Amino acid sequence: MKSGxxxxxxxxxxxxxxxxxxxxxxxxxxAFMLILxxxxxxxxxxxxxxxxxxxxxxxxxxxxxxxxxxxEARNAGFSAVFVKDEKTIKRLVSSAKMxxxxxxxxxxxxxxxxxxxxxxxxYLRILQKFVSQAVKKRISGIPTYVEAQPxxxxxxxxxxxxxxxxxxAMAIAILTACVLSxxxxxxxxxxxxxxxxxxxxPLSGNTFAFSIAVHRFWSSVVSSILTILAAEAIFSTIYxxxxxxxxxxxxxxxxxxxxxxxxxxxxxxxxWTTLNFSTILLTVMxxxxxxxxxxxxxxxxxxxxxxxxxxxxFTQGLRYALGISxxxxxxxxxxxxxxxxxxxxxVIIGGRIMFYFERR
Amino acid sequence: xxxxxxxxxxxxxxxxxxxxxxxWAMLFPSILLFILVLTFSNLGVKGSLDFRIxxxxxxxxxxxxxxxxxxxxxxxxxxxxxxxGFFTIxxxxxxxxxxxxxxxxxxxxxxxxxxxxxxxxxxxxSVLFARLGLPFxxxxxxxxxxxxxxxxxxxxxxxxxxxxxxxxYMMSKFNYHLKxxxxxxxxxxxxxxAPTYTDFVTPGIIIIGAFTTGLLLVGPKLAFMKRxxxxxxxxxxxxxxxxxxxxxxxxxxxxMIIQYFLLAILAVLVxxxxxxxxxxxxxxxxxxxxMIYILIGFDIGFLFSSPTAVSALTSVVNLxxxxxxxxxxxxxNLPWYVNIFVWSNPLWYATNAMxxxxxxxxxxxxxxxNVFIPALWGMAxxxxxxxxxxxxxx
Numbered sequence: 182m183k184s185g186x187x188x189x190x191x192x193x194x195x196x197x198x199x200x201x202x203x204x205x206x207x208x209x210x211x212a213f214m215l216i217l218x219x220x221x222x223x224x225x226x227x228x229x230x231x232x233x234x235x236x237x238x239x240x241x242x243x244x245x246x247x248x249x250x251x252x253e254a255r256n257a258g259f260s261a262v263f264v265k266d267e268k269t270i271k272r273l274v275s276s277a278k279m280x281x282x283x284x285x286x287x288x289x290x291x292x293x294x295x296x297x298x299x300x301x302x303x304y305l306r307i308l309q310k311f312v313s314q315a316v317k318k319r320i321s322g323i324p325t326y327v328e329a330q331p332x333x334x335x336x337x338x339x340x341x342x343x344x345x346x347x348x349x350a351m352a353i354a355i356l357t358a359c360v361l362s363x364x365x366x367x368x369x370x371x372x373x374x375x376x377x378x379x380x381x382x383p384l385s386g387n388t389f390a391f392s393i394a395v396h397r398f399w400s401s402v403v404s405s406i407l408t409i410l411a412a413e414a415i416f417s418t419i420y421x422x423x424x425x426x427x428x429x430x431x432x433x434x435x436x437x438x439x440x441x442x443x444x445x446x447x448x449x450x451x452x453w454t455t456l457n458f459s460t461i462l463l464t465v466m467x468x469x470x471x472x473x474x475x476x477x478x479x480x481x482x483x484x485x486x487x488x489x490x491x492x493x494x495f496t497q498g499l500r501y502a503l504g505i506s507x508x509x510x511x512x513x514x515x516x517x518x519x520x521x522x523x524x525x526x527x528v529i530i531g532g533r534i535m536f537y538f539e540r541r
Numbered sequence: 542x543x544x545x546x547x548x549x550x551x552x553x554x555x556x557x558x559x560x561x562x563x564x565w566a567m568l569f570p571s572i573l574l575f576i577l578v579l580t581f582s583n584l585g586v587k588g589s590l591d592f593r594i595x596x597x598x599x600x601x602x603x604x605x606x607x608x609x610x611x612x613x614x615x616x617x618x619x620x621x622x623x624x625x626g627f628f629t630i631x632x633x634x635x636x637x638x639x640x641x642x643x644x645x646x647x648x649x650x651x652x653x654x655x656x657x658x659x660x661x662x663x664x665x666x667s668v669l670f671a672r673l674g675l676p677f678x679x680x681x682x683x684x685x686x687x688x689x690x691x692x693x694x695x696x697x698x699x700x701x702x703x704x705x706x707x708x709x710y711m712m713s714k715f716n717y718h719l720k721x722x723x724x725x726x727x728x729x730x731x732x733x734x735a736p737t738y739t740d741f742v743t744p745g746i747i748i749i750g751a752f753t754t755g756l757l758l759v760g761p762k763l764a765f766m767k768r769x770x771x772x773x774x775x776x777x778x779x780x781x782x783x784x785x786x787x788x789x790x791x792x793x794x795x796x797m798i799i800q801y802f803l804l805a806i807l808a809v810l811v812x813x814x815x816x817x818x819x820x821x822x823x824x825x826x827x828x829x830x831x832m833i834y835i836l837i838g839f840d841i842g843f844l845f846s847s848p849t850a851v852s853a854l855t856s857v858v859n860l861x862x863x864x865x866x867x868x869x870x871x872x873x874n875l876p877w878y879v880n881i882f883v884w885s886n887p888l889w890y891a892t893n894a895m896x897x898x899x900x901x902x903x904x905x906x907x908x909x910x911n912v913f914i915p916a917l918w919g920m921a922x923x924x925x926x927x928x929x930x931x932x933x934x935x
Binding site for chain 1: 569572573576577580581582612625642645646647648654664667668671677679680681682683684685686687688690692695697700701702703704705706707708709711712721722723724725726727728729730731732733736737738740741742860861864865870871872873874875876879893896901902903904905
């Protein structure tokens, strides 16, 4: 017990003195979330649901409707700029100052895209369908007999793209920080032969692994809270946070990630391989999960893969705790129980195996 | 010349034998390309959007007239398996809308469309008033959704977006003639027909590959050689620093050329990309950027003495530069303080230029800037190296 306490204290001092470890635990999740937040919010229009910058050109007979069109575009989440000719549209779209251009006459409508925007044009073409139908209906003089009136089923906060992305970015950042920080720490101790020296002491592998894990655990929980608060301040995200559930999911996911880091450092003997494997695995997890996009826009095979990734459940749990995703409470508790159990088991098994391999 | 050749051979063969070098130069960019293509190539394409909708029909017919049926047909025409589908109609049910709430609350459906009891009466009145030229109010259908759930919010937006089409569809069923109206589109800077996500991402991956090689195979290796006194040992031999740097630099450059063709061939043969891999301008520009990345690698290698510190720094530098280069997604609407990083990011210019040279699409930045900014980085690196007295340190 006494050796455990001493080791905990020693590990604490080593952790706070280790600039790289603290940077990884506190700064990298924040930096990761900020970069992803800005890039993805930029594509989707900041804190709005949809905001596409449109360059609009109207033929002479339609120019009196400019104000009405501008208002309608704004209501639909577009930011429309009216220009004098198609040449200007092409210039603005080709220099990426506008995402799409529209030239409208009373008998035709031309949409302008920039090929350099790649796959993003597919989303714009979906908008093209909505916009052209709206214009066609008005030009044909079809009255609106039926309107859709949105009704919220619950009083939850309005979801914006950025508030959807933040928990995903946070989940992947915490997972990355915990896995890499734990794996690096153990691999460092192995390459310095510290583990060999500890092996000849009465200290058990479990106690040692536990002392490393504890400081990664509390720091990741603190880091998560700071990241959420920073997101609220920077991106004006509004969540209906259940702090108890948030602490629970962050804690159990941190435990699971630390367990994964421990096992990676056991399976791969040198630090480079550990880091490389972790990087690849985390990239796969990041892209094949619900971190950046909801299941509804994933192809079927991706939905199946996403459900095999722990980060999917972490993200889902985080969104539930932040009040932006539905989930059964029993399912939430089950996810937490599995994370905690798996994490603790991996740390215990990893610690034992790690010391066992140092016997020679 | 001979010693430069020797250095070239030693470093190139040592990289080819080193699994870490092989990983970062060959495997990592290939795996990244594979993952990105698999992940993003289906996103946003027709058929990938699918929201699950429940329609609750509470409307009562008025003297045998049932507009609700036309409305349901209109929604059916916009749902799968029709080719212009946006959503799947999970079920059409009679009864109370409350019975369907749990399906949305627990993600079995994304939204509910409720056709209210007095729907037929209201539409009938609107049609009559419209014919008489009197003002009228539209009949409302209710769309129940969860504001805090992404799929549900998107589904509500999609239903709102198709309402004009629904009205037009219903009117066409009443023999209302739509005016002739043509919708066309034009793609600016079209260089190839219908580029795929593979075409979009391949130039960026080629640039990332070169950048990672420049950073991770130059900086840490120099730091390692400094740490193990290899440089000092070279200094005690008659070889000139120039031979060492020439041989070392060209070994990395050669590795990057192999990397270019490996990635390009992988993209073309495995992922059916239509990029012009043998474009002379693309290869020339690639060599130019490779030289810049090698110089940056030299900077990092001379800035730190510990290989671990160099590796950590390169990882920290790598991620923001990649995301702020528009490699995975185009960059829009960024705040000015983030744009400063984008405008000074050499990877952004290189990706834009390579997209044009590989025939994917016109660069969004002027070509002279695509050369000038990376060249500025190269100049800055050279100035930095000269202040570190690199030549004397060997």
